[in-house]
Amino acid sequence: MRSHFQLVLALVASLAASAGWSETLGDPVKGAKVFKKCQSCHQVGEGAKNRVGPHLNGIFGSKAGSDPTAKYSKGLIRAGDDGLVWTHETLDAFIENPKALVSKTRMSFRGIKGADDRLDLLAYLRGFSDEPSNIPEAEPTAQGNYHNLDPAILAIVGDSEYGEYLASECMTCHQTSGANDGIPGINGWPTEDFVVAMHAYKQKLRPHPVMQMMAGRLSDEEIAALAAYFKDLE
Amino acid sequence: MNFNRRLFLGTGVAAATTLAAPNVFAAGHGKPRVVVVGGGAGGATAARYIAKDSKGAIDVTLIEPSRMYYTCFFSNLYLGGIKTIDDLGHSYGTMAAGGVNVVHDWAVGVDRDAKTVSLAGGGSVTYDKLILSPGIDFVDGAVEGWDLSSQNAMPHAYKGGSQTELLKSQIAAMPQGGTFAMVAPPNPYRCPPGPYERVSMVAHYLKANNPTAKIIVADPKPKFSKQGLFQEGWANHYDGMIDWIGDDFGGGNVSVDPDAMTVTIDGDVTKVDVCNVIPAMKAGRIAELAGVTDGNWAPVNAADMSTKADADVYVLGDASQQGDMPKSGFSANSQAKVCANAVRGALTGSKVFPAKFSNTCWSLIDTNDGVKVGATYEATDEKISKVDGFISQTGETAEMRKATYEESEGWYAGITADMFG
Numbered sequence: 001m002r003s004h005f006q007l008v009l010a011l012v013a014s015l016a017a018s019a020g021w022s023e024t025l026g027d028p029v030k031g032a033k034v035f036k037k038c039q040s041c042h043q044v045g046e047g048a049k050n051r052v053g054p055h056l057n058g059i060f061g062s063k064a065g066s067d068p069t070a071k072y073s074k075g076l077i078r079a080g081d082d083g084l085v086w087t088h089e090t091l092d093a094f095i096e097n098p099k100a101l102v103s104k105t106r107m108s109f110r111g112i113k114g115a116d117d118r119l120d121l122l123a124y125l126r127g128f129s130d131e132p133s134n135i136p137e138a139e140p141t142a143q144g145n146y147h148n149l150d151p152a153i154l155a156i157v158g159d160s161e162y163g164e165y166l167a168s169e170c171m172t173c174h175q176t177s178g179a180n181d182g183i184p185g186i187n188g189w190p191t192e193d194f195v196v197a198m199h200a201y202k203q204k205l206r207p208h209p210v211m212q213m214m215a216g217r218l219s220d221e222e223i224a225a226l227a228a229y230f231k232d233l234e
Numbered sequence: 235m236n237f238n239r240r241l242f243l244g245t246g247v248a249a250a251t252t253l254a255a256p257n258v259f260a261a262g263h264g265k266p267r268v269v270v271v272g273g274g275a276g277g278a279t280a281a282r283y284i285a286k287d288s289k290g291a292i293d294v295t296l297i298e299p300s301r302m303y304y305t306c307f308f309s310n311l312y313l314g315g316i317k318t319i320d321d322l323g324h325s326y327g328t329m330a331a332g333g334v335n336v337v338h339d340w341a342v343g344v345d346r347d348a349k350t351v352s353l354a355g356g357g358s359v360t361y362d363k364l365i366l367s368p369g370i371d372f373v374d375g376a377v378e379g380w381d382l383s384s385q386n387a388m389p390h391a392y393k394g395g396s397q398t399e400l401l402k403s404q405i406a407a408m409p410q411g412g413t414f415a416m417v418a419p420p421n422p423y424r425c426p427p428g429p430y431e432r433v434s435m436v437a438h439y440l441k442a443n444n445p446t447a448k449i450i451v452a453d454p455k456p457k458f459s460k461q462g463l464f465q466e467g468w469a470n471h472y473d474g475m476i477d478w479i480g481d482d483f484g485g486g487n488v489s490v491d492p493d494a495m496t497v498t499i500d501g502d503v504t505k506v507d508v509c510n511v512i513p514a515m516k517a518g519r520i521a522e523l524a525g526v527t528d529g530n531w532a533p534v535n536a537a538d539m540s541t542k543a544d545a546d547v548y549v550l551g552d553a554s555q556q557g558d559m560p561k562s563g564f565s566a567n568s569q570a571k572v573c574a575n576a577v578r579g580a581l582t583g584s585k586v587f588p589a590k591f592s593n594t595c596w597s598l599i600d601t602n603d604g605v606k607v608g609a610t611y612e613a614t615d616e617k618i619s620k621v622d623g624f625i626s627q628t629g630e631t632a633e634m635r636k637a638t639y640e641e642s643e644g645w646y647a648g649i650t651a652d653m654f655g
């Protein structure tokens with residue numbers, strides 16, 4: 001884990017110049033400097049211990065207020081029981097203004113107003129939590145895009161060549177032969193049914209988690225492209 | 235522009251190959267050449283997709299020593315008695331029909347200047363683009379007392395086929411009330427839930443055949459994939475049989491003695507009947523020989539799986555260091571499609587679409603008690619980055635768990651058809 005983090009640091013340092021990148025990921029090298037503001041109460045990294053505040057190893061993906069050996073306010077423990085889990089978004093909101101997220105938190109810190117500073121800080125802290133490659137259920141390091149369904153969506157004419165490429169991802173589970181065991185065949189589906197079903201997964205109206213996830217990151221055009229491709233597949 | 239230069243180069247190199255290695259290629263074609271090393275989840279998929287989608291415009295050669303590929307996926311179900319060894323075997327005989335030229339040999343070296351791959355049986359093949367998907371090898375000295383020469387006494391069963399069969403026969407031969415030990419690997423390794431699905435399936439077998447037997451797991455990690463789900467399942471189905479010793483309790487301080495059949499965990503010596511040692515892993519050796527590794531793995535660019543070291547050499551699957559994707563068959567298959575699309579584009583000028591990756595790992599805890607974890611990923615400048623994910627919940631209904639297991643069977647049929655046709 002440590003060496004992985006060092007590698008990330010090295011990679012990040014070498015990429016720091018490239019445009020656009022810091023908007024999504026944050027710079028852990030800069031984040032280490034921002035962390036100085038937290039250091040009087042929090043430790044992180046090898047051998048980190050609970051001090052005034054809890055240590056921050058493994059913070060991503062953990063339930064708020066869940067370390068039995070740390071000191072928390074009642075408010076934070078209650079928030080955890082109500083389902084507050086530390087993700088990129090919740091940590092970001094908490095660090096921006098602790099009292100806005102958890103009233104009466106013990107964290108008497110006025111917050112970090114700069115969005116970039118928070119991003120950098122979170123990128124730094126991320127290196128001390130589970131990585132998705134080691135534990136797939138670890139918190140994502142980037143955010144997905146979400147689009148709302150629009151009535152005009154059904155009118156989109158899909159590009160079936162693009163659909164063929166995208167469909168290769170479906171074929172890992174849905175067999176080209178159209179076989180129906182355990183996982184349904186999807187060959188030859190009418191375009192409209194296909195588009196409606198995919199958007200229902202995307203909006204999490206249909207329950208299946210794999211399909212919610214797969215559909216969740218397809219754009220309207222991509223769903224149309226897939227529909228165009230599968231319609232003609234025998 | 236790039237595309238013309240490539241095509242031209244491809245033609246020249248192909249002609250040279252005819253002279254250098256007449257045994258491998260019967261005739262020179264004026265086509266760009268792709269060589270794929272390793273016919274597993276990554277390599278077989280990439281070879282087939284490039285051949286299929288280029289419709290003969292690219293010459294695709296797959297180098298793979300075995301005639302049959304035995305999947306590691308579902309191999310734990312074989313240990314549990316739920317699948318047979320024949321269920322796991324897939325012949326390369328179908329690859330030719332898919333337009334892939336298969337050479338059954340080991341790749342033993344790569345000359346990146348000359349763009350050739352040398353073969354154990356002599357001769358070499360020339361490439362314009364080289365795709366390596368050799369899976370894993372083990373880090374020397376990772377578990378004190380164990381090396382490759384101990385793999386018969388203490389199998390790893392972390393490569394498919396004979397090792398899996400050996401482990402199964404050792405489990406069947408355990409005396410009543412005997413002990414099965416596992417030394418689990420440190421991160422990162424192939425199939426994060428694999429060791430724990432294995433523990434579940436060994437317990438499933440023992441519960442029916444040797445109910446007083448014990449399982450101990452020495453683990454160098456403080457936690458592991460799907461831990462909550464596995465531990466819930468172990469308590470429900472195999473209460474008292476499994477003792478998992480994590481790093482907090484000395485699970486990382488382990489040595490083995492294959493002659494005495496003992497395991498020493500944090501100073502405590504235990505005599506065991508079966509010992510499954512899964513050492514720390516690294517990229518399959520050919521990646522290192524090709525000079526594209528940095529440390530244990532081969533760093534790659536997320537957009538197309540080309541290596542950081544050489545734009546004409548790609549590494550797929552377990553051997554690659556790509557970012558957030560777990561090392562799984564599903565991941566390797568997903569990466570292969572992105573790579574195939576990019577390689578075809580580079581060699582023939584076909585449209586290159588943006589990279590999209592996904593993974594789902596199903597695990598079976600007991601008959602019809604399936605769980606899963608999955609995520610989608612995108613390519614950033616830095617790495618393959620996780621976008622979104624899900625995991626089965628504790629306390630799900632039996633119907634849902636059964637449906638999850640049936641889905642995994644559907645996936646197995648789907649991915650093997652995708653790999654071999």
Ligand SMILES: Cc1cc2nc3c(=O)[nH]c(=O)nc-3n(C[C@H](O)[C@H](O)[C@H](O)COP(=O)(O)OP(=O)(O)OC[C@H]3O[C@@H](n4cnc5c(N)ncnc54)[C@H](O)[C@@H]3O)c2cc1C
Nearest residue numbers: 272274275276306307341368369425551552562563564566
């Ligand atoms: C117990 C277990 C359970 C698993 N369960 C799952 C699961 O449920 N789902 C899942 O998605 N994944 C699972 N996996 C992981 C999966 O098996 C691997 O991640 C996947 O096979 C990786 O694909 P690959 O192409 O990188 O390597 P492999 O599939 O291992 O293929 C590598 C190939 O390269 C060949 N090769 C190596 N070196 C050379 C050389 N020098 N020359 C020529 N050929 C060479 C080998 O013979 C082999 O055929 C499991 C693994 C294990 C061990």
